Amino acid sequence: MEGVNHQIILAARPAGMPKESDFELIESPMPRLRPGEVLVRTLYLSVDPYMRGRMRQNGSYARAVELGEVMVGGIVGQVVESNDPRLECSDVVEGMLGWQEYAAAPTKTLRRINASTAPISTSLYVLGMPGLTAYFGLLDICRPQPGETVVVSGAAGAVGSIVGQIAKIKRCRAIGIAGTDEKIQFITEELGFDSGFNYKSVQDYHAKLKELCPTGIDVYFDNVGGQVTDAVMAQINTRARIAVCGQISHYNSDSIDSGPRCFSQLLTKQAKAEGFLVFQYADRYEEGLRQLSTWLREGRLKYREDIMEGLENAPKAFIRMLQGKNIGKQLVKVG
Amino acid sequence: MEGVNHQIILAARPAGMPKESDFELIESPMPRLRPGEVLVRTLYLSVDPYMRGRMRQNGSYARAVELGEVMVGGIVGQVVESNDPRLECSDVVEGMLGWQEYAAAPTKTLRRINASTAPISTSLYVLGMPGLTAYFGLLDICRPQPGETVVVSGAAGAVGSIVGQIAKIKRCRAIGIAGTDEKIQFITEELGFDSGFNYKSVQDYHAKLKELCPTGIDVYFDNVGGQVTDAVMAQINTRARIAVCGQISHYNSDSIDSGPRCFSQLLTKQAKAEGFLVFQYADRYEEGLRQLSTWLREGRLKYREDIMEGLENAPKAFIRMLQGKNIGKQLVKVG
Numbered sequence: 001m002e003g004v005n006h007q008i009i010l011a012a013r014p015a016g017m018p019k020e021s022d023f024e025l026i027e028s029p030m031p032r033l034r035p036g037e038v039l040v041r042t043l044y045l046s047v048d049p050y051m052r053g054r055m056r057q058n059g060s061y062a063r064a065v066e067l068g069e070v071m072v073g074g075i076v077g078q079v080v081e082s083n084d085p086r087l088e089c090s091d092v093v094e095g096m097l098g099w100q101e102y103a104a105a106p107t108k109t110l111r112r113i114n115a116s117t118a119p120i121s122t123s124l125y126v127l128g129m130p131g132l133t134a135y136f137g138l139l140d141i142c143r144p145q146p147g148e149t150v151v152v153s154g155a156a157g158a159v160g161s162i163v164g165q166i167a168k169i170k171r172c173r174a175i176g177i178a179g180t181d182e183k184i185q186f187i188t189e190e191l192g193f194d195s196g197f198n199y200k201s202v203q204d205y206h207a208k209l210k211e212l213c214p215t216g217i218d219v220y221f222d223n224v225g226g227q228v229t230d231a232v233m234a235q236i237n238t239r240a241r242i243a244v245c246g247q248i249s250h251y252n253s254d255s256i257d258s259g260p261r262c263f264s265q266l267l268t269k270q271a272k273a274e275g276f277l278v279f280q281y282a283d284r285y286e287e288g289l290r291q292l293s294t295w296l297r298e299g300r301l302k303y304r305e306d307i308m309e310g311l312e313n314a315p316k317a318f319i320r321m322l323q324g325k326n327i328g329k330q331l332v333k334v335g
Numbered sequence: 336m337e338g339v340n341h342q343i344i345l346a347a348r349p350a351g352m353p354k355e356s357d358f359e360l361i362e363s364p365m366p367r368l369r370p371g372e373v374l375v376r377t378l379y380l381s382v383d384p385y386m387r388g389r390m391r392q393n394g395s396y397a398r399a400v401e402l403g404e405v406m407v408g409g410i411v412g413q414v415v416e417s418n419d420p421r422l423e424c425s426d427v428v429e430g431m432l433g434w435q436e437y438a439a440a441p442t443k444t445l446r447r448i449n450a451s452t453a454p455i456s457t458s459l460y461v462l463g464m465p466g467l468t469a470y471f472g473l474l475d476i477c478r479p480q481p482g483e484t485v486v487v488s489g490a491a492g493a494v495g496s497i498v499g500q501i502a503k504i505k506r507c508r509a510i511g512i513a514g515t516d517e518k519i520q521f522i523t524e525e526l527g528f529d530s531g532f533n534y535k536s537v538q539d540y541h542a543k544l545k546e547l548c549p550t551g552i553d554v555y556f557d558n559v560g561g562q563v564t565d566a567v568m569a570q571i572n573t574r575a576r577i578a579v580c581g582q583i584s585h586y587n588s589d590s591i592d593s594g595p596r597c598f599s600q601l602l603t604k605q606a607k608a609e610g611f612l613v614f615q616y617a618d619r620y621e622e623g624l625r626q627l628s629t630w631l632r633e634g635r636l637k638y639r640e641d642i643m644e645g646l647e648n649a650p651k652a653f654i655r656m657l658q659g660k661n662i663g664k665q666l667v668k669v670g
Contacts, residue, residue, distance in 0.1 A: 225598050244602045257599055261592045263560050266610035267579045273608050275601035 001039055001081050005030050007100035008314050010065045014055055017252045017322060022055070023071065023315040031104035039081035039104050040093060042311070043335035046074045046124040047318040048158065049223075052251040071099040071314070076113060076123045077335070087112070094123040099314050101334060118296060125158055125329040126303050127292055129278055133245060134162035134221075135288045136281040139170075141274050142219040142241040146171035149213045151232055154223030155196055156183035158329040159245060162292075163221045164193045165301050172219070175212050177228055179324045186327050191302055205231035216240075225249045225257070233262050242273040252322065304328030336374055336416050340365050342435040343649050345400045349390055352587045352657060357390070358406065358650040366439035374416035374439050375428055377646070378670035381409045381459040382653040383493065384558075387586040406434040406649070411448060411458045412670070422447070429458040434649050436669060453631060460493055460664040461638050462627055464613055468580060469497035469556075470623045471616040474505075476609050477554040477576040481506035484548045486567055489558030490531055491518035492656075493664040494580060497627075498556045499528045500636050507554070510547050512563055514659045521662050526637055540566035560584045560592070568597050577608040587657065639663030 490511025
């Protein structure tokens with residue numbers, strides 16, 4: 001295809017909270033297709049907490065984005081040119097194609113989306129990585145049982161909002177922790193969490209958790225870390241399970257993250273804390289997506305998207321998400 | 336039976352490291368047997384780190400020993416009077432009968448020991464709780480694979496000394512951390528650990544671990560906690576498994592145990608840390624003891640006992656163990 005492409009590259013490694021100047025919007029030639037590849041035009045791109053780790057010199061669990069390289073990330077888009085019989089023009093696909101208008105990619109790295117089941121943007125949320133992360137982290141690592149108390153931090157975010165709803169489906173009590181009163185209202189009134197609190201206005205996390213979790217905490221799904229997590233850990237029950245999914249409170253810091261060591265508590269409670277990445281479950285994505293689709297169709301999973309328009313605003317949307325200003329999934333509409 | 340009994344009771348709740356004056360040796364009437372009970376004369380009693388937790392007002396994972404109550408603990412002894420057809424006089428049994436010369440106990444709370452297989456004191460060590468703790472903690476929680484690097488803290492103690500040897504049986508590299516050069520010599524020269532270091536003389540734990548574990552740490556069996564554990568955690572590999580068995584570095588402290596929070600590391604490495612108690616595996620003790628006996632008979636498990644004589648010296652032996660002065664299993668010979 002002729003024409004120019006637009007891309008957002010990493011221009012500088014941020015110190016602390018990223019700034020818009022850490023990114024740069026550039027023009028580049030339209031990618032050329034090799035055999036087996038398709039050209040995808042981005043419709044929505046996803047901004048997620050993990051991207052902050054990829055901006056570091058040494059990356060985190062995956063390799064770093066290099067300076068000058070297109071920012072990493074998942075997108076959903078439309079095939080506009082195909083060199084592979086398995087995909088046709090106008091097919092909708094999801095893949096890790098980065099912050100750009102157009103990308104060439106081998107078919108095998110893409111997931112074809114059935115645009116008739118649900119809005120295609122959900123393939124970056126409930127029916128995509130965040131949904132799968134919630135599904136496997138909660139069900140596989142934490143194995144919640146009916147009647148148990150499940151606490152979720154980052155509860156109004158992409159992953160947390162699904163975790164609490166799955167906990168409810170599994171007949172648990174779901175308690176969410178988030179950073180504004182509006183988010184708490186959202187998770188309790190719209191999503192059906194039993195309760196929650198705003199960690200920015202509540203002074204005494206311990207007292208609040210005692211009030212909201214009178215029988216203690218059986219499962220903790222942690223997106224946040226820091227003092228919120230310290231307080232939760234102090235109130236876990238015997239044989240509690242903790243899924244460590246994110247530690248966003250520390251992503252913008254270069255200092256050592258110090259606080260109470262948790263091993264004594266793990267020992268006293270014979271509890272388990274496990275870090276995970278959704279990619280560990282790649283061979284079970286189909287199972288997860290099938291179940292999430294069913295719940296979505298049945299109206300048992302609700303969601304809210306927080307959409308910003310224009311590729312050029314991706315850095316702004318990303319920073320906004322890191323600052324906790326989004327409610328529900330932060331997306332950028334590019335198409 | 337006529338005569339008097341001798342018991343050691345908890346006289347005061349210790350602040351920090353226990354002192355001999357926190358205990359008191361008393362005379363008491365010989366226990367009277369009820370139906371189904373036997374009278375056991377203690378031959379050896381075990382002193383173990385977990386007892387420190389039981390001396391606290393609020394206990395730890397189990398209820399506290401009350402002031403004036405006999406100190407808790409495992410013993411091996413001989414039946415001297417029986418009100419139950421399942422046990423005869425001179426049978427050897429192991430049970431949680433506490434720091435005393437004689438105790439009455441229902442048969443079902445005792446484990447009969449075959450004195451012809453191994454010295455009876457091993458039922459408090461290799462063929463008892465410490466052995467089972469090592470066995471289930473390492474094999475069930477950590478699932479070590481051939482070629483992996485297993486690090487053990489408290490490596491010359493009752494549990495640690497077995498953990499490293501089972502790691503070797505499972506064809507892993509076993510690295511031990513202990514508090515004297517003599518202990519390191521013991522675990523490497525007598526027990527067959529690949530290597531180890533004295534955390535009291537080594538300055539830079541990180542550099543030392545890098546040197547001894549050039550391919551990183553796959554499994555960590557933690558008896559100690561604190562800065563040793565911080566250093567190990569900084570060098571775990573992806574999908575590392577950590578069994579939290581003890582945190583002896585903090586047992587004598589009432590302050591908050593602060594240090595680097597480990598959740599970021601668990602996340603980055605998709606690692607698991609799990610606290611456990613051997614009692615969780617009660618329904619598998621038979622399996623564990625059978626395997627440990629086989630290894631012992633085959634000469635694949637070696638052990639050393641550190642024996643102090645006389646019930647009156649139990650507090651001294653206990654304090655000695657908490658101070659890390661024992662090499663191998665600290666026992667008190669009472670009979």
